Amino acid sequence: MMEKTEHKTPSQPRATGMDGVELFNTSCSMCRKKKTLTEGEYHCKFCGVMCENCSAKHQKTPKQTGHWAQQIKRIRQELTTNPTFNSIKKCEIHPSRHIKGYCLDHGELYCNDCVRDRHFDCPLESVEVMSQDVSRETHMIDARNELVDLKRRSKIASKAKNEEIAHMQKQSEKFEVHLRKLRDKLNVIFDDMVKSVLQDRDVFVKAEEKLITKNISECSDLATVLETASTNLDSAFRSGSKPEMWISLKKLERVVTHYDEMVTKIENEKSKVAFEFVSNSHLQGLLEDPENIGKLKITSSRLYGNELTVNDNKIEVKPTRKSKATLPGTKTGIQQDPWKIQRVDTKANGMLPKITALSTNEVSMNTPTTNFRANSRNRVATSSRHDYGGGDKISGPVFGPIKNVKVTYIGRKEIFYPSDTELTCVTGSTFLPNGRLVLIDNHNKNLKLLSGEFELLSSIVLEERPWNITHCYKSVVAVSFPYDNSVDLIATGQDMQIEGKIKTDRSCQGLAYHKTEKWLYIACGKGTDAQIQAYSLEGYLRKVIIAKPGVLIEPLYMTMSDDCTKLFISDVDNGIIGFNTKSGDLISQYKDHRIKRYWDLTVDSDGRLYVVTTEPDSIFVLMGEHNGQLLTEFRAGNKPCSLSYSPIIKSLIVTRWKVEDLEVLRFV
Structure with missing residues (x-):
């Protein structure tokens, strides 16, 4: 052309x-x-x-x-802009082009330029085919309700942030009045103290107000985008054209999905500020140094995650609370079927040294002989087996940058509810993007959805005993059932429902979701049958990673790095094993002589790896090349079960075996 x-x-x-x-x-x-x-x-x-x-x-x-x-x-061009709805028939990425159809792989509308840049090897459908089932009544009502609800929440969130500023200013004024009364009682001696304390207060208020104002600005910008989307949606449905209506729905779906997470995050960031003057009990210090008479205490959930005392521009955090704790130590608790997968033998010598760079001397690819469905899009599941040799230590931070990491004990929250017939045993937990916490109870066979304040929102009874859980997309989570050799995809919310099921050929324990490939990685089997299988969410087997004998013994938990390039597996007796998700190569193995059992693990926003262990009952953090450090030790009691990290509240959530509550550890 x-x-x-x-x-x-x-x-x-x-x-x-x-x-x-x-x-x-x-x-x-x-x-x-x-x-x-x-x-x-x-x-x-x-x-x-x-x-x-x-x-x-x-x-x-x-x-x-x-x-x-x-x-x-x-070369596939990645999208770098936020979704918009500025026109109906025109492409938002290439405004001079008209919409031609819909990409089934990426879930995106496309024009001719989009096919050239991004969808050149994707399965595509025309607008006419995709818009056949669009209904003016049903889809218009649902789309309108979604748009109205997002606009309403954005407006309420903006108003709430203004009220937070007003409340903070009011608290600040009351605090100042209180200080001035103290100054009047002690006259001139308190003048220098008041000046110092108020200076610290003003610095905090300015910083806190800046953060809240940013939220208000985001809500204001969102209002313009939503108003434009509302106008175009009305125009599309008034026209009566099915293609225009269908395109409008798809564009609106992307806009609502994208900005819903932003508004949810703003809603959850509730700032509660309180000012309090803490008097110095040693009055003798008043005669020697007037600045020691007292200090400013700030309670805020936004800027500071702890109660802080500020004096002379120095922040003193309350000391970390240490404790001791043990996880269930049964090695025979997980069943598996004697299924076999065809593999190519390699000549591997000895065990893998701690954190080593490994060369792939022999790589064989073959199709597994299990009864999985064929892929309608001609993607073939592959099985890779590698022969590892010794090598030098890996250069660069395998587990994220080295930093002095400290946590403080925040408290406990009860998770035992009247519907539970036994003491809870949460063997898996994960956070959703909106800050909600999802737990699976192995003993009571249920899934619980908790709010950001750890209050029960809803629950669902499961048919089998679950073991692990991971977040996939939006509010959908994956739950593994080792005794049933299956994984359920569950949409969480007020009305929970099972959206799909993946069947495996052996017991399945650990789970991790690859956000780029959109594949679910599952730790399957144990001993000589242990391997990592990757499935699409439609249930098709895409990849099998088979490690050298002795590397995987009993893999129970998994987690994925934020960039989805590294897959970390917790083997109960053999340490932490790392794989490259693209090539399937083994890149690292961490094993500490101080640790006998390794359990659940999680990764923070910077790539540092946290693993909960028994014997000793503690949490270890892995940083840099192989720098494993003891983060905290639990007090005596029931052994820990699961571990999850919240990037919103910057905390670790720990559950224990047969207890009624969870524990919150916040980073200092």
Whole structure:
């Protein structure tokens, strides 16, 4: 297709040509000389990018004899902008183009330019096919309700933040009055003290108000986006055109999904500020140093996660509360079926040393012989087995940057409810993006959804005893059932429902979700049958990672790094094992002589790995190359069961075996 419009060269490469050369402009260079624009398909390192017609004429002239043209490889362009709804038929990424259809892999609308940049190898459907079932009555009402609800919540959140500022100012004024009364009683001696304390107060108020004002600004900006979306939605449904209505619904769905997490986060960030003057019990200090007469105590859930005492611009945090604790230590508690997967034997020598760089001397790929469904999109499940040799220690932070990490004990929250027939045993927990906590109770066979304040919102009874849980997308979580060889996908909320089920060929324990591939990684089996299987959420087997004998013995828990490049597995007796999710290569193994049993593990926002252990009953943090440090030790009592990290409240949540509550440890 030829156009006489000027071609603008992108800032990112769109394809690679001969010898891996990055191509920023993929239009035919020969056609451009004729002042026409044609999309290129082939690349010659001497002649540049060529379309199919020009490539056919290539090498036919004496000047081009010996040239070789190779088909270019497209590079998928990632989206970097927020979803908008500025028009109905036009593409939001390429405003000059019209919407042509819908990408089934990415769940996105596309135009011709989108196909070239992002969806060139994806299964696509036209707008006419996808919009056949659009209903003016049903879909319009649902879409309108979603939009109205988001606008209402955004407005309420903005108003609440203004009220927080007003309340903080009122508390600040009362605090100042209180201080001035004390100054009047003690006259001139308190003048210097009041000046110092109020200076600290003003610094805090300014910083706190800045954070709240940012939330207000975000809500104000969102109001404009939502108003535009509302206008275009009305216009689309007034037109009566099914394609326009369907496109509007899809665009609105992306807008609502994207901004819902932002509004939810603003709603959960409730700032409760209180000012209190703490008197110094040693009055003798007043005669020696008037600044020691007292200090400012600030209670805030936004800027500071603890109660802080501020004096001379120094912050003193209350000392960490230490305790001791043990996890259930049965090794035979998980059943498995004697299924086998065809594997290629390799010659591996000895155990893997602690944190070593490993070379893949022999890699074999084959199709598993289990009874899984074939993929309708021609993706083949692969099984990889590697022969590992010794090597040097890995350079760079495998487990995230080294930092002096400390936690403080916040308190306990009861999770035993009247519907529970036995003492709770939470063997798995995970946080949703909106700050809610999801727990699975192995003894009572149920799933519980808790609010950000750890209050029960809803629950669902499960048919089998669950073991582990992980968040997949939106409010959907995956729950493993080792005795049933299955994983359930459950949509959490006030009305919980099971959206799908994945069946495996052996017992399944640990779970981790790959956000980029959209695959669920499952730790299956134990002993010689232990392996990592990756499934699509539709239940298709996509990948199998089979480690060298002795690396995986009894894998119980898994977690994924934020960039989804590293998969960490907690093997109850063999330590923490790390795999590269793309190649399946073993990249690390951490085993400490002080630790006998390894259980649940989680990763914080910076990539540091936390693992709960028994014998000793504690939490260890892994940083840098192999720097394992004791984070905290539990007090005597029941053994710990699960561990999860909340990036919103910057805390670790720990549950124990057969107890009625959970424990909160906050980072200092």
